[in-house]
Amino acid sequence: MSKTVHQRRPPASLTAAVDLVIFTVRDGRLHVLLIERGNMPYRGEAALPGGFVRDGEALDAAARRELREETGVADDSLHLEQLHAYGDPGRDPRGRIISIAYLALGPDLPMPQAGTDASAAHWTPVSSILDGQITLAFDHEKILRDGLERARSQLEHTTIATAFCMEPFTIADLRQIYEAVWGLPLDPSNFRRKVMKTEGFVIPIGERRLPDVGRPAGLFRRGLAETLTPPLTRSGSVDLM
Amino acid sequence: MSKTVHQRRPPASLTAAVDLVIFTVRDGRLHVLLIERGNMPYRGEAALPGGFVRDGEALDAAARRELREETGVADDSLHLEQLHAYGDPGRDPRGRIISIAYLALGPDLPMPQAGTDASAAHWTPVSSILDGQITLAFDHEKILRDGLERARSQLEHTTIATAFCMEPFTIADLRQIYEAVWGLPLDPSNFRRKVMKTEGFVIPIGERRLPDVGRPAGLFRRGLAETLTPPLTRSGSVDLM
DNA sequence: AGTCATTTAGGTAAACATGACCATAAGTGC
DNA sequence: GCACTTATGGTCATGTTTACCTAAATGACT
Numbered sequence: 293m294s295k296t297v298h299q300r301r302p303p304a305s306l307t308a309a310v311d312l313v314i315f316t317v318r319d320g321r322l323h324v325l326l327i328e329r330g331n332m333p334y335r336g337e338a339a340l341p342g343g344f345v346r347d348g349e350a351l352d353a354a355a356r357r358e359l360r361e362e363t364g365v366a367d368d369s370l371h372l373e374q375l376h377a378y379g380d381p382g383r384d385p386r387g388r389i390i391s392i393a394y395l396a397l398g399p400d401l402p403m404p405q406a407g408t409d410a411s412a413a414h415w416t417p418v419s420s421i422l423d424g425q426i427t428l429a430f431d432h433e434k435i436l437r438d439g440l441e442r443a444r445s446q447l448e449h450t451t452i453a454t455a456f457c458m459e460p461f462t463i464a465d466l467r468q469i470y471e472a473v474w475g476l477p478l479d480p481s482n483f484r485r486k487v488m489k490t491e492g493f494v495i496p497i498g499e500r501r502l503p504d505v506g507r508p509a510g511l512f513r514r515g516l517a518e519t520l521t522p523p524l525t526r527s528g529s530v531d532l533m
Numbered sequence: 534m535s536k537t538v539h540q541r542r543p544p545a546s547l548t549a550a551v552d553l554v555i556f557t558v559r560d561g562r563l564h565v566l567l568i569e570r571g572n573m574p575y576r577g578e579a580a581l582p583g584g585f586v587r588d589g590e591a592l593d594a595a596a597r598r599e600l601r602e603e604t605g606v607a608d609d610s611l612h613l614e615q616l617h618a619y620g621d622p623g624r625d626p627r628g629r630i631i632s633i634a635y636l637a638l639g640p641d642l643p644m645p646q647a648g649t650d651a652s653a654a655h656w657t658p659v660s661s662i663l664d665g666q667i668t669l670a671f672d673h674e675k676i677l678r679d680g681l682e683r684a685r686s687q688l689e690h691t692t693i694a695t696a697f698c699m700e701p702f703t704i705a706d707l708r709q710i711y712e713a714v715w716g717l718p719l720d721p722s723n724f725r726r727k728v729m730k731t732e733g734f735v736i737p738i739g740e741r742r743l744p745d746v747g748r749p750a751g752l753f754r755r756g757l758a759e760t761l762t763p764p765l766t767r768s769g770s771v772d773l774m
Numbered sequence: 775a776g777t778c779a780t781t782t783a784g785g786t787a788a789a790c791a792t793g794a795c796c797a798t799a800a801g802t803g804c
Numbered sequence: 805g806c807a808c809t810t811a812t813g814g815t816c817a818t819g820t821t822t823a824c825c826t827a828a829a830t831g832a833c834t
Contacts, residue, residue: 302588303585303586303587304589306548308631309544345620347629348622350621378592481782481823486821500782504780505781505831505832506780508781509782704812720795721810722796722813723793725811726813727792730791746808747809747811748800775834776833779830780832783827785824786824788822789823791819791821793816793818794817797815798811798813800811803806803807803808804807
């Protein structure tokens with residue numbers, strides 16, 4: 293047998309799609325953007341937003357385009373990274389479609405509702421999918437779980453938690469992101485110490501925000517650092533339950 | 534506009550391939566398995582092993598099959614994980630081919646040379662690609678660099694370094710894996726302390742290996758743990774350079 | 775004005791982890 | 805036995821983390 297043995301079998305011809313796991317944090321809980329499917333299959337069911345990759349279009353570009361179409365948000369203001377490729381035969385009843393899933397993180401955005409694809413989109417608490425209240429079309433629950441695990445891990449090692457925050461933000465805002473994504477309460481004092489000690493994580497802008505109640509909090513914007521050394525460990529939690 | 538706006542553009546029809554970054558450690562240096570291409574394009578040049586995904590074949594299955602075809606190694610003895618999908622138009626002159634790259638880690642295997650695809654395969658020091666001595670076809674150098682970064686990161690947070698070792702192995706064997714992948718010398722004493730302290734990383738089998746020179750070393754096999762808590766940091770190195 | 779609830783901000787001590795280094799153990803070759 | 809090599813174990817100063825505690829700054833309430 294020669295090296296070309298697998299060339300004898302015709303390569304499968306298929307279609308590529310991108311699916312997006314778009315996370316945000318609203319009132320202390322992690323939400324994901326879901327759409328209600330307007331076409332068969334799974335018509336009327338909840339699914340991750342996504343669409344087909346076009347001719348001559350790069351994967352990242354397709355993901356950016358879908359993100360823009362689904363959220364109406366300017367391109368570069370959201371964090372977007374490739375998550376995983378899903379290509380099991382039979383994952384889509386329409387045929388052989390492999391999906392490149394992307395993870396997007398953003399602040400709690402005003403969702404444009406009219407005149408765009410986003411009209412069918414809803415922010416949904418992630419917990420309501422994890423506990424089975426809502427089921428997703430295709431293999432989208434698996435994709436969502438993988439995206440959640442990636443987001444949780446990224447918070448430990450990188451500064452992307454700031455992508456969830458609208459600038460300027462307070463240390464408490466940032467802490468709520470961690471608590472929502474990890475599902476754990478954190479000690480405010482220790483959290484602040486770790487964040488402040490990491491050079492370039494957040495930069496004070498010298499102003500303060502007056503809350504409804506309590507002492508005013510210092511305001512910050514994102515720093516230039518991308519990686520956390522040392523990492524923020526998930527273990528340092530307070531057990532309030 | 535309705536949700537189906539993007540359905541009007543025909544989805545791109547394309548071909549999917551899997552490419553493999555197969556790492557091993559030989560005499561203290563990290564090596565990657567490369568093949569010499571037998572067909573156009575890039576005929577005669579070095580490339581990562583890989584091939585097309587077949588009709589009805591899952592991505593992971595295609596990667597396993599290629600791994601077996603290229604190395605002649607039993608399926609489940611090597612660590613295999615999906616790395617990233619590469620789909621830029623123009624990355625392959627033959628047409629729109631998106632490649633799902635996989636990362637494989639294994640011990641220094643006896644490579645079957647005759648009668649298989651592996652006849653064109655060679656273990657190549659990763660350093661000789663990074664410093665430009667060897668150039669790779671397609672975008673395979675980018676894929677290799679991504680795979681290397683993934684492997685380096687995985688060694689910090691997981692126990693997959695044991696996948697590089699033939700059982701039973703010594704702590705020094707394991708340390709050499711870390712030194713080869715990270716490209717850093719580590720303190721033997723401190724390394725041992727960290728490995729032993731992590732519950733379920735390695736399990737002593739009570740025997741010892743007689744080396745050519747030096748005190749006999751205790752032998753171990755893989756434990757059940759998959760994650761390292763705390764992580765093994767890359768910083769704890771001895772500067773011998 | 776004074777008190778209270780609330781939240782931010784900063785500090786402390788014990789436990790723990792780390793890095794650099796030293797000492798001893800257990801083999802081989804001479 | 806002696807020199808050499810590698811494995812293994814320990815020490816110690818230093819840094820980090822955790823679980824707290826205290827103080828500061830505000831609005832609400834009386």
